[in-house]
Amino acid sequence: MIRIVLIGAGNVAHHLLQAFSASKLVTVAQVYNHSETxxxxxxxxxKKTTVLEKLEDxxxxxxxxxxxxxxxxxKALPFSGRLVIHTSGSVPLDAIDPKNNRxxxxxxxxxxxxxxxxxxxxxxxxxxxxxxxxxxxxRLGKAISGQTHRISSEERKQLHLAAVFVxxxxxxxxxxxxxxxxxxQLPFSLLLPLIRETASKLxxxxxxxxxxxxxxxxxxxxxxxxxxxxxxxxxxxxxxLLSEAIQHTYGRKKL
Amino acid sequence: MIRIVLIGAGNVAHHLLQAFSASKLVTVAQVYNHSETxxxxxxxxxKKTTVLEKLEDxxxxxxxxxxxxxxxxxKALPFSGRLVIHTSGSVPLDAIDPKNNRxxxxxxxxxxxxxxxxxxxxxxxxxxxxxxxxxxxxRLGKAISGQTHRISSEERKQLHLAAVFVxxxxxxxxxxxxxxxxxxQLPFSLLLPLIRETASKLxxxxxxxxxxxxxxxxxxxxxxxxxxxxxxxxxxxxxxLLSEAIQHTYGRKKL
Numbered sequence: 096m097i098r099i100v101l102i103g104a105g106n107v108a109h110h111l112l113q114a115f116s117a118s119k120l121v122t123v124a125q126v127y128n129h130s131e132t133x134x135x136x137x138x139x140x141x142k143k144t145t146v147l148e149k150l151e152d153x154x155x156x157x158x159x160x161x162x163x164x165x166x167x168x169x170k171a172l173p174f175s176g177r178l179v180i181h182t183s184g185s186v187p188l189d190a191i192d193p194k195n196n197r198x199x200x201x202x203x204x205x206x207x208x209x210x211x212x213x214x215x216x217x218x219x220x221x222x223x224x225x226x227x228x229x230x231x232x233x234r235l236g237k238a239i240s241g242q243t244h245r246i247s248s249e250e251r252k253q254l255h256l257a258a259v260f261v262x263x264x265x266x267x268x269x270x271x272x273x274x275x276x277x278x279x280q281l282p283f284s285l286l287l288p289l290i291r292e293t294a295s296k297l298x299x300x301x302x303x304x305x306x307x308x309x310x311x312x313x314x315x316x317x318x319x320x321x322x323x324x325x326x327x328x329x330x331x332x333x334x335x336l337l338s339e340a341i342q343h344t345y346g347r348k349k350l
Numbered sequence: 351m352i353r354i355v356l357i358g359a360g361n362v363a364h365h366l367l368q369a370f371s372a373s374k375l376v377t378v379a380q381v382y383n384h385s386e387t388x389x390x391x392x393x394x395x396x397k398k399t400t401v402l403e404k405l406e407d408x409x410x411x412x413x414x415x416x417x418x419x420x421x422x423x424x425k426a427l428p429f430s431g432r433l434v435i436h437t438s439g440s441v442p443l444d445a446i447d448p449k450n451n452r453x454x455x456x457x458x459x460x461x462x463x464x465x466x467x468x469x470x471x472x473x474x475x476x477x478x479x480x481x482x483x484x485x486x487x488x489r490l491g492k493a494i495s496g497q498t499h500r501i502s503s504e505e506r507k508q509l510h511l512a513a514v515f516v517x518x519x520x521x522x523x524x525x526x527x528x529x530x531x532x533x534x535q536l537p538f539s540l541l542l543p544l545i546r547e548t549a550s551k552l553x554x555x556x557x558x559x560x561x562x563x564x565x566x567x568x569x570x571x572x573x574x575x576x577x578x579x580x581x582x583x584x585x586x587x588x589x590x591l592l593s594e595a596i597q598h599t600y601g602r603k604k605l
Binding site: 303 | 459504512513519522541546549554565571589591
């Protein structure tokens with residue numbers, strides 16, 4: 096049985112707590128958060144503390160905290176020589192204070208408190224400084240997910256960057272779809288089957304093989320009509336830039 | 351029983367043929383295409399022709415053909431006073447030659463030949479010139495889908511524009527994710543659970559409620575690191591424009 100202490104009470108902490116609590120291989124010995132309010136919102140019946148000095152002994156300390164808190168919180172830990180892990184996509188392993196052994200456990204997913212996630216399908220990206228620590232990290236990863244991957248800090252940075260495009264930016268395009276339908280008194284739900292299929296389709300080919308639409312087929316007439324139909328200058332700019340990018344990609348237009 | 355003739359042999363024709371063939375309320379009397387090659391690729395054991403003059407009698411003629419062929423093909427039809435329908439998102443109803451009664455049946459989905467689609471969940475957008483024709487269109491729509499909607503030419507144009515953002519542009523962002531992972535010898539499949547969840551999440555909130563990421567939380571340090579890590583000027587441009595759009599949307603930056 097691996098004993099862990101979870102540090103943090105945000106979305107990622109909430110989901111990790113659920114996933115680790117469901118595993119028979121891991122005990123969550125304690126949860127720490129700097130404020131009582133955050134702690135109170137977690138559904139956890141075990142030990143909680145807001146005082147770093149009261150952290151229990153554990154095999155691993157998992158920090159699910161904001162990126163810019165990793166350095167300060169890890170420095171403030173009142174012990175050394177133990178395994179301290181962060182869970183961030185964009186923070187390198189060596190942002191953790193070197194007085195402890197350092198590791199990363201990065202679940203590559205988007206987390207909202209209200210969503211139930213099937214952790215078994217989430218890729219968990221692992222990094223450690225020693226083979227011994229890596230073995231422990233891998234046991235932790237496998238306790239919650241069917242797929243663990245050894246990913247370096249540099250690779251994780253690139254993955255996180257790719258994730259911004261395929262998740263954060265994609266969601267903003269959904270938002271523009273929401274604005275266009277809303278402005279025309281059309282239900283956004285009309286677009287949901289299309290949105291789901293666009294994502295699901297990736298099972299059957301690469302994005303390049305699956306690209307469709309006016310820009311792909313160089314349909315200038317439709318693109319001009321669309322630009323004309325858009326009200327907001329920002330929407331026009333995004334339409335133009337992404338259409339040009341598609342045209343470049345499929346050889347219709349030289350850079 | 352409604353007798354239809356299908357005109358076209360592309361992706362949309364292929365899927366409509368499958369959907370109508372599966373319905374007990376509709377008979378596909380014949381399929382027309384201008385070339386033998388296209389016709390040969392359809393799995394259809396009924397009558398086929400490449401000659402417009404040989405079109406059979408039917409209750410409705412459904413054109414699943416390129417946008418810019420709607421006017422010419424509808425004009426070339428050797429009859430008048432019948433119901434002629436197109437299936438395009440961006441073409442107005444009145445692009446169909448007025449010698450026939452005109453209608454639109456637009457399935458709001460992205461079509462690839464290799465994908466099996468669950469037609470029952472696809473919104474079918476309908477438009478007709480008379481109530482009598484609309485009733486027939488609605489029976490056709492309900493024969494293949496659980497949801498039909500009365501949508502005007504102007505509304506359909508806006509829906510199609512929104513679809514370009516949430517499908518075509520989204521797929522290009524998937525492609526950029528594919529390029530970033532590929533360049534770093536990382537499997538694109540690592541991103542698939544994130545991509546699926548980003549789409550599925552829309553069941554539990556609006557895109558604005560679900561927005562996450564560095565631009566949303568105005569994390570300038572991470573955005574600067576990301577811009578620095580991108581090689582292609584076009585990727586940098588897309589990163590900047592979409593990050594700024596997110597910052598504007600959530601009040602971090604004035605336009």
